[in-house]
Amino acid sequence: MLACSFLITLGSFAVLPYVSVLLHQRLGLGLGTVGAVLAVASLVQFSGGVVGAALARRIGLRATMLVALAVRTAGFAAFVPGLGSPAVAVGALFLVSCGAALYLPANKAYLVEGAKESERPKLLSASGSAFNAGIALGPPAAAPFVLTSPGVLFAGVAVLFAAVGLGHALLPPVTGPAVDPAAEGTSRTGREHTGRGHTGRGHTGREALPFVVTVLSVYVFMFFQHYLALYAVPRTSASFYGAVLMGYACLLVVAQPPLSEWIAGLAYRTAIRLGFGAMAAGMALIAAGGHPGIGAGAVLLCLGEIVLFLKNDLEALARSSAPPATVFGRQRLAAGIGAFASGVAGGQLYGVAEDMDLVPGFWLAVSLQSLVLPVLLMRVARRRGLSRETPDGRL
Template sequence: MMMAESGIQASDSTNRLRGPGAAPIAALVGAFMVNLGGLMVLPFIPFLLHHRLGMKIGTVGFLVAAALLVQFAGGLPGAALIDRIGLKQSMVLALGIRAVGFLFLLATLDWSWFAAPALLLISAGSALYLPANRAYLVLGAGQHRRALALSMSNSLLNVSALISPVIAAPFIGSHPEALFGSVAAVFTGLALAHLILPDSSRECRQEESSAITNRLTVFPWRTFLGIVPLVNILAYYFYMFQQNYLGIFVATHHSPKVYSLILISATSVVIIVQPLAANRIRALSFSTATLFSFLAFTIGFLVMSMGGLRAVVLGTVIVALGESVIFLRVDLEVLALFPGRPAMAFGIQRLGAGIGAAASSAVGGQIYARVSASGDDKIFWMQVSVQCLVGAAAFAILMRRSSKAARINGGCS
């Protein structure tokens, strides 16, 4: 039906695959499979390197930190490369790089010195693939369906994060070589499958052409240092406190099984709520969305500081509501800052996410160590809640001053 309306004659299944409506679906499936394959392996790497290969924990930490740096900071040079060679070509190249990385990881089981290039290649592939995939998704979806497409992508990524450890757990301890080899084969197959992805529609080609015309010659510092990237950094900074330290907190007061149930409940909120509320989130002003999310973080962490199981579950659900709103709204806002250059938009978004996550890890570690030594780790969540409240108040003041300055400038013109 859709192909007939676009004037393309569908003579076989290949032509149907290349219809304009297939582009967002292909991007969603690709992102899900790539995230699933990566998360089947990467969370277990520190354990494998330290316990099976006998690598010192300090060395493991350095390797993981370097890989994260490449994964997040690499989004910018990755976006510049995407602008030059195109979206489909970038995704194929990225998947090939990741496949080689997982083959190197397989070799690490016999030669530990392969660990560094393996992790760096896997992270470099991620830095190139994710901005290209999300750019391909939003271009294929069109302006009016971007919010829904991005929310569905986020939900699928969360689903893959839930099921990947379940699939990988039986193999990582006894047969890691089978797991690594299988994931490398999956990424090779995905790279070949991406070669037959639907071509861009005329609108997509126009936006890609605009991106090529506006290739990155000077980094847009004024845009990067603006309010939207700053909110992106702060949102990840606040959110990653939960990601990094909730497991330690729950293990201290409850059983590890409880932590799994808490993660499932919080992730399910994002999976369900964000697609259903995508258009309403898009309709919110950026200021309203930011204040709502920062206050949700504030309340959620404050509830978690009560320490009981019900309080922890309720707090994580409240934080998940804030997460559902702010990360989708930031994606849409960053896209608006870079019209015709979605890959650059997502590259900058990922860089900000990396900065916020790294800062949260560093600051959170110091705070948690101090409150744990005092004998009451519940104070940790109270201190995080105060930080979120200060962030919300600072943002509200900044927006008020910006609005006042705009009215003054408008009155003078």
Template sequence: MAAPATPRAAADTSRWPAPRGRAFTRAQWAVLIGGFLVNVGSFSIYPYLAVLLRERLDVGMAQVGVVLGAATLVQFASAPATAAVAERIGLKRSLVAALLLYSLGGAAFLAGQRVPVLTVAGLLLISGGGSLYSPAYRSYLVHDVGDEHRPRLVSAGNAAGNLGIAVGPVVGALFVHRPAVMFAAVTTVYAGVALGHVFLRRERRVADAPPVEPFRRMLHGVAVLPFVVTAVSFYVHMQFYQYLSSYAQGRMATLLFGAAMMGYSLGLVVVQPLVAERVGRMSYPAAVAIGFGALATGMAAFAGGNGPAVVGGVAAISVGSAVLFLKNDLEALAGSRRSATVAFGQQRLAVGVGSFLSGVAGGSVYGAFERGGFLPGFWLVVAAQCVVLPVLVLTVGRWLGRRPAQDDL
């Protein structure tokens, strides 16, 4: 005899899946295309920001670092707050508002040729737009769908964004010597996507949605273990992203390195949707083992210090990241007592925490090995951390899970 349906299961039957024969609704397609275009625009600018700020502001790299650090702080530290805003005003309105901030930022970059300080304003506006856009974008894709559809939709959102990250620097390189044309084009893209999103279907209220809580409780209900694992994931991952370019100089052709890094992003685009359903069914410890195992393999390969070793290492990290980043988000959604919007905002804060720790600790360790004349040893240390840290986190998490239940953060 079949068990009676639970209230949650009964609610799932009323949700709006994609029409038969289609993977996504029209609204989801529009948001996915928008996410791709936004990242093409943003990442056509980001790789050249340090040079641009230095030229326009006529300052040293220390001052440039302060500006970039402030922009990173705006993007990640404010994510729980902007997610809470999106939860209140709605996802469609948040997407449009974020794209207006992006558009104003692009216009400020364009005007910064004559008034250099507007370049800083443009960077902060785009960072603020990203902080609001990211949780609303990802939450819109999974809004009002059953849990079984989440792996496919989260991976599709990530794939669209990563494809934009891969294409953006190439587009930027075409216009790097014509910044006015680049900023005008980027602003037009942002404004066009904003206009398109005005016509999105407004999300409906879900009957069993978690209650909206006060701003002071923006971190309440966080899924602690996925938050910590995400922070650790980006702590080790960003050491690859931040320091490999410096390490690769003189060890491999610049063109080969650029192709490898583009391959990294394209690998995420291809691999994550292919493994999404399997990752969704996989246990968290298994996904953590596969993800960090691939990261450890890739970091250790970098110690080889030549082109093939670096390319192989990047490929391994691409596969590991595809599994690990997706499972972290799925576990956060499953374990959070808040809306998907707030859960994604909390995850973005975890990314910021890990990235910050990577910059502080990783830079010091890299510098120590550089001064000691044995840079390959840096990657072996990072590889060891990929093995030790997740074991430590999961062990502590399992121990805490056996304790009497207490209120989360």
């Protein structure tokens, strides 16, 4: 599973970062159209996780992954004729996005299905490292072929995904019993829900808190993901920007597994403060500009991502009696909402900052949001009685 996770992102990121180049330079679509296509495709990829979770409950985790990989294989194969047709290329992109939406909740659920709660941090962090290793190596591996032999590149990625699908066919099916998400009283770990926080509105609210924190986490993080290139390349160089992205992915691969148990042991309130604090400091350093500021800011944002993204998944699992695939589908939906909101708000905010020749102020504004938004969220949680910590450090 971990090897396939690496190959999946290796193949995906050999292609997807260059789709904007394909659509704009080769097929002649306007930048506004390209931006709209990519925004909708991203929303489908994230929010469609709910559909992937529902499919997993109906046909099983392994079968869902096989369907998803078949869809993605067809999508990458369709890019080959899409090199001469904008409509086919856009359709291929949406096939790839739909396949990712179906695959990721089932993938994470398969890893943690039947595992002890104490084993989940290591499993999820190892999976994240495998995915990020592929993200780091995919773009440079594909760079020599993007402009000279794109058809060979797309065909090769389609063959890679077909091989990964065959590998998934060899996986043993999950034999654990399914649990009705509407079931009351007992979680998947067999613990009884007791106290006000686990019944009625409190139970729903406690499950909702990791969802909302995930929305805010991805909302803040995607400013960095979407707009660093516009800011960094003119002030440094394209090669430095590429080095920052590769270093970022490599740091995730190396740092996440050894930090997983520490993150799992953090009180949720502490993890929220640490994660958003690191993101706020990172955005402020990026505002300073230059190689040191951008490089150090990326390191701090990487720390914030490691803490928040893993902790939110672990909390969502611990608070819900639903099957893991359903939980991860909801988390993907939360990520989609955050990414979409960030794209809409960020474009307007960056445009205003650029028009006023105050682009560093854009990053300072994002840094301020990173500090203010979680504080407001925790105040709302306290008023609704959802922020009382249990003995194991959960809110």
